[in-house]
Each structure stands twice: as structure tokens, then as C-alpha cells.
Amino acid sequence: MGTDYVALIKLYAETPLKNRLSLYWKCQLAGWSLAALYWGYTGISGGRFNVAVGILQFVTDVAVYSLITHLYRNFARRHHWTDLEINPLLKRIIPAAFVLGFIYLVVTAAKILLFQVWFDTGPQLNGYQFIQLNGVTLFMAGIRLMSIWLLAYHLYHYAQREVKSTRENARLEIMTRDARLSNLSTQLNPHLLFNSLNTIKALVVDEPDSARRAIDLLSDLLRTGLYAGDDVLISVKEELGLVRDYLELEKLRFEERLTYQIDMDDTLASVRILRLSIQTLVENALKHGIATTKAGGLVHIQISRQEEFIQIRIQNPGRLDARIPVSGLGLANLAERLQLTFTDKASLNVTNEPEGIVSATLRIPNA
Template structure:
């Protein structure tokens, strides 16, 4: 069984009061009438008495739940606590000093009442100062630990919430994409059986990616392009030569992690709302390159931009996923001219996800 060492509390108690006791012993060493036996007794009794006083306070504070109080509530308890502990410190210290000196110093025999009256004020002030320092250190430590714990729990909750939102968004996107693909295959089964068989193979590959790898929220860019390739081949089986595809993908982009189905969403949107709306079809161009500090991926299609038909589930879903993954550092931008529509994703290369 693994042995547990001293807790942080006891380490601080021993170190703090040990350092203070050694300081007082050193002051005695540099003064007049130093006695080693008296110094050792002072050191031992200082450690026992003052650790005892503060430990009793700790037990009371923990039982009363003071470590869970707000600053203002705690302050009204600390003020009387400091005064009471200062009084206890004064009584214990005067009694301890008097008895040890009385027993160990032959020439020390003043009346206790006179000795106590002379030492009371400076000892009380010293006690209040020391106890105030101890109480502040003790409660500041617990306050900082509580804030760290709250911040950690909040971060965990935000992470869990984000993961749940991402799962919901992915679950929303998958049926949308798959139903469209199934409808496409259905349209080819009767008149184009050979192409339908190839389409089923491609759809099986897409289903495998959807169902068996759905827990991978981020994938290498090269794997995303494999999904895009399957999807575009599936579309070309239906639309033939009216759907033309070109791409320029920089080699140093292959291993960059991006959200699954992010480029596929842009390509699907380009096919559905761009190429399919053109009588003579058109071209889809995919361009990817590093432009520090981003990976820039642009999907351009022939056609006109129609916000009413282009802001449905796909693009909004993608915007939401980018926001959740990259905390506002990623972007989806759409540009248009007379002949083409371009959608560009900016992925931070050095994002903390």
C-alpha cells in the first residue's frame, strides 16, 4: 500500500511556525543571557502551543463551514477570531515564558502578576499580528483552491456542453446528407443499373465514414478529401459531363486536422445550389493552401449566389461547428461575382481545441 506523506496543511504549519520559532531563538542567541536549554525548550513549546492554537481554529472553521463563505461574510468572523486568538496567544505565551524561566533560570523570580502586566501589551500585539497573518494565509489558500475548482468545473461543463452540441450538429447533418445520396442512387437504379452498382459502392464508403468513424470530430485534410472524392464521383455518375471538377491541393495541407465533412458540406452546397441550377452545368474548383496562420480552403462553383436557398442546414451547421471547435478563430466566408460563387473556410493552424 502506498504511504501518504504529510498534507500541505501540516507542511505549512511545521515550516511556518518552525521558521518563526527559529527566528525567536536566533534573537535570543544574539541577546544577553542566552541559555541553550532554555532556547530548546522555547522552540519546542512554541511549536506545540502555536500549532495547537491555529489547529483548534482550523477545526472550528471547518466544522462551521467558514471556508465556503464569501469574503464579506468571512471578514465579520475573522475580526473577532483574530482578537480572541490574540488573547489566547498572549495568555499562553506569558504563562509559558514565565514557567520556563522560573524553572530554568535560578535568578528569575518576579511575581507573576507583575511579569504578566509588563508583557501583556506587546505580547497581545504580537499575537494579533501573527494570528492575522496565519488566518489570512489559511483562508486565502482555501479561497484560491475554491476558485480553481470552480473554474475547472466550469471549464469541464463548457467542454461537455460543446461536445454535446457537436454531437447534435453531426447527428443533424448525417441524415440530411445520406437521404440526399440515397435519393440519388434510387434515381439511377432502373435506367442505369451499372452506374447504380458503382453508386452503391460509393455510398457504402460514405456510410462507413459516417457510421463507424463518427466519433472523430477532426480528421486529416486528406481523409476529408477522400470523402469529397467519393461524393463527387457519386454525383458525376448521375450528372455526367455537365459536372466538371478541378482542384489544386498543396501537399503540405494533407495532415492538417479539420472538422469532418466541412469541405464536403461546401461541395454538396455547390452541387445542389450551383451546378444543378445551371442548364449547361458548370465547374467546381477546390483550392487548398497554407496561408499563415490559417489553412485556406476555397470551393468555387459556377452559378449565382441565392441566400434564400443557400443558408439552410448545411452552411449554418458548418458555421456552428467551426464556432464550437475553434472558439471564434475560424471563419466561413462567401464571395460572389457575375459567374461564380466561392465559399472559403479559414482554419487556424495553431488552434487550441
């Protein structure tokens, strides 16, 4: 026990002073030291100056006024004044400034009178005479000094509380965003699975060989991408692997009515994009384009770099009816995930192109 105590004292002694003092005490000592130095300077410039008395004045000024403000600090913390908003706080610190100013007057007057008696530093005045001559000046000086201290102390705590509140709000916002993204991504998994099962169902009676191949492709979908993980972002290469399996699966159903082409800048293979983003647009192209067009047609996927953005464009035959908004689960889900992940830096547009082509264009920042 004794050895541990000695070791603790030794460790404390070896710790640099700057690491022992809190920011509060550093500010206390620095602030009152500057004030005491200023008072010492006025004493020197005033003519008669005793070095020993000046040093003692400096030490006692820093010690006594630090003690007064520290006692106020303990009182304010005990009554939770540092947690108050501006208006109720002002109703408390304005009277506090007057109370502290009065305490400053009493302590300063007592200290000066004692020093006059001990060191014969001026005319010997009794307390009443000294207060008559200097009371108002000292009281106003005390109010001014204590008001500065009070404002600095409470503004610091107010700023710290605001920073903490901002951090907490940001953390909660991120947690909420991540939870919503996870829920949205999870929502798409059964959606894609049910569509794939419907394709298999359509093939199983009339084309059992194609149905078996469709089951193999669905197995690949499940293994390679659909339930691969909860990552919000995956590489373009991984996303296209899922899309190719899905397109091959759907081609078994549409046969010659569906052809597809993928054009991509090879340097973009490792770029990370929203999981199931291309897949959602391709699924929308088949549902609202190929499936509704008797002759079918080409689904064209283009992935390119456009300045600071990655542009993904899906084109398919069809006609977008402006009177009927395209707001199915897939596109609404994708739009919300884009907003949550990239805020206003990403965009999704579905437009009519010449010659009966519908184009869905997704632009995301190239991080």
C-alpha cells in the same frame, strides 16, 4: 495480525519524513519555526541568553502555537468556514483573530512565567504584575501573528477552491462541447444520406443503369466515410475520398452540367480537418450553384497551406444574393462546429468573385 502490524510500522519508519507530512503540517512547522527562531535571535541580541532555555523555548513555541492554530483549523473545517465566500468569511475570521490573540496572550504569559520560576530567567513577577507590564504588547503581537496565519490559511483554501471550480467548469465545458460536436456530426449523416437517396430516386425510372451505379456509390459513401466513426477530425485524404464518391454520385444526376477539379498540395494529405467540412461546402456548391444554373459548370476544390493556416476554397458558378442569407443546415452546422473546435482561430466566408463565381473559403489553424 501481529505480523501485519509490525510490517506496517516498519513501512512507516522507512518512509521518508517529507512524504509523511502533509503540506499543511509542513507550512505549520516551517512558519512557527521561523517565528521561534526570530524570537530566539532577539533573545540572543538582548544580551543574557541561556542555550538550554532557548532550545526549550523554541520547541515549546512551535508545539504550542501549532496546536492552537490546528485546533482553530479543526473548528473552521467542522463549521465549513473554508467553503465561505470572502464577505461572510471576513465576518468570522476578524473576531477569530481577537480570540486567538487572547489565547496567545494567556498561553505565552503562562509559559514565560513558568520558565522564570523554573530557570530563574528574570525578575520574579506574579501573573497580575506581568500582565500589567506586558499584556497589551503580547495581545497585539498575538493578534498580528494570528491574523497573518488566518489570512494565509483561508487565502490558500480560497485559491484552491477557485482552481477546483475553474477545473470543473473547464471539464464541463469540454464535455458540453464534445457532446454538441457529436450531435452536430450525427445531424449531418442523415442529411447527406437523404440527398443521395433523392439522386437515386431521380435516376431509378429513366436511367436504371445509372441508378445501380449510384447505389454502389452510396454504399461506398456509407462504408468509407459517412458512418465510419464519431471522430471529430479526420485526414484530408479521408475527407476527399468521401467527396469524390459524392461528386461522382451527383454527376450521374447532373451529367455534363457538372464537372469538378481537385487541386491539393500532397503534403497536406495527412492534415486533420473537421469531418464533413469539404463535403458540406461541395454540397452547398451543387445546391446553390450547379442546380440553379442551366448550363451548370465547374466545381473547383483548392486545398493549400497559407502560413499558419490550411485554406480550403470551393468555387462554383452562381451569384450570391446578399439579401438572402445562406444559412441552411450545412453551413450553419459547419460554422458552429468550427467555433466549438477552433474558437476564433478558424473562419468561413462565402463571397462573390468576378465572372459569376461564388467562392466559399474555409481557413483552419495548421496544428
